[in-house]
Amino acid sequence: MGFLGIDVGGTFIKVVKKDNTSFIQDKIRIEDCHKSHQGFTDTLIDIIQKYKPLKVGIAVAGLVDKSGRITSSPNLKYVENLNLKAILESTSGISTLVGNDANLATYGEYVYGNGKGSKILICLTLGTGLGGGVVVEGKILEGVSGCGMEVGHMIVEKDGELCSCGRRGCLEAYVSSYGLEKIYTKLSNKFLSSFDIIKSAKRGEKRAIESFEVLVDYFSIGVMNLVHIFNPDRILLSGGIVENYPDLVEKVKLKVKSMAFPLPASILEIGVGSLGSWSGAYGALAFAENYSS
């Protein structure tokens, strides 16, 4: 029986099954034919039926309400307004919990990763967008509607760059792969993908390094705001940009420590997550294990 955690990303579905103390990981590519309501739910039902868990947790990108309905999802438009929990439970007969991927990634690091033992843990994931979550004394801070901690959309610049959410000046508009690309284009008048900007920065190219300095400035403001609001003991950074440009972590750490109030700064540890791109799946697993539906 055991428990199952599923993380639905833009390209892959990641699965973790836990039986007693053993874990099995699986990764499934989302084929184009699955990109519909029906194809999507059929794929998930196949996975659940294959592993036959006692309970399943599912992490999805986007806003999920407390009933298990996905109210909006930037990279899974075809599942918007779908009550995933109700559909999967009625078909599979297995108790199912659905949550936001960034919240569950944080919970995954808390239960199974570098967040273990933290009193107030914040995780920030820098990838296509900027996701975040908080775990307070072992509980996910979900907010009343289940959509708290949209940290990527805290405004750090009035009338600033356009964000994927349609607002201007959000932290994500600077601290994400597309944010980095915009900064670079402004500084150099040419476009490079975030991947190539990282490569150029590592080679010492001036504009790429300057682009990271701008990103670090905005990111440090965002992190400092979180430090002053939550007074966390640990902040873990992860995601493609952090993995490929690890210098970023030290730069943000130094800047935040120098800008924030000394008392919250003195107890704060800033590090990296240990579960990488699997944190959402492990968080979904822990969600199924520890939360009631």
Ligand SMILES: [Zn+2]
């Ligand atoms: Zn935004």
